[in-house]
Amino acid sequence: TQLLEQSPQFLSIQEGENLTVYCNSSSVFSSLQWYRQEPGEGPVLLVTVVTGGEVKKLKRLTFQFGDARKDSSLHITAAQPGDTGLYLCAGVYNNDMRFGAGTRLTVKP
Amino acid sequence: EPEVTQTPSHQVTQMGQEVILRCVPISNHLYFYWYRQILGQKVEFLVSFYNNEISEKSEIFDDQFSVERPDGSNFTLKIRSTKLEDSAMYFCASSEQGTGNSPLHFGNGTRLTVT
Numbered sequence: 332t333q334l335l336e337q338s339p340q341f342l343s344i345q346e347g348e349n350l351t352v353y354c355n356s357s358s359v360f361s362s363l364q365w366y367r368q369e370p371g372e373g374p375v376l377l378v379t380v381v382t383g384g385e386v387k388k389l390k391r392l393t394f395q396f397g398d399a400r401k402d403s404s405l406h407i408t409a410a411q412p413g414d415t416g417l418y419l420c421a422g423v424y425n426n427d428m429r430f431g432a433g434t435r436l437t438v439k440p
Numbered sequence: 441e442p443e444v445t446q447t448p449s450h451q452v453t454q455m456g457q458e459v460i461l462r463c464v465p466i467s468n469h470l471y472f473y474w475y476r477q478i479l480g481q482k483v484e485f486l487v488s489f490y491n492n493e494i495s496e497k498s499e500i501f502d503d504q505f506s507v508e509r510p511d512g513s514n515f516t517l518k519i520r521s522t523k524l525e526d527s528a529m530y531f532c533a534s535s536e537q538g539t540g541n542s543p544l545h546f547g548n549g550t551r552l553t554v555t
Contacts, residue, residue: 368483371549373546374531427485428473429485430484431482433482
């Protein structure tokens, strides 16, 4: 079983602050995806990272894949209340994708 | 934008009954998946399906579960003899080229409540 651990589990910050959430595993993944999930909805893909060391930016969100393709981070700059949600990482291994437990982010105005 | 649709949005059933959860994947997608999420817990992989057969399944997907693509558009998950612990959100997803090569598109889920 390819276990993905996400930290922190919960994060509550003020609007305008920066934050980083982490996704770690002992397994090497062929790619890693980040999703965001709103209550009552399915996960929505934010980004896919494939190459070790890869950095992708999506507006105020910066995603990094570790050099060894075992871990990833998501950094949000100047967080806004609209960023509130559950952020999930999912590792792809042999065409099989497994999710971490997620980081539940709350951004207070 | 095309989307994955799931019906019903909420299903209540009694323990021991059979339920069928329905999904219509995006039309040009070839890979189909079921995941479940018990309230407050992580999204768990159940099964992937390609070319009319199961390609991967998790330890959760035992003989109680089955999947079928009965026609060209629907993808169903059948749960036989439901148990209380089967209560969860069940998400269907589809992708164009498989998880390694293209993103998964998720439906909004079916909330299954077993009483």
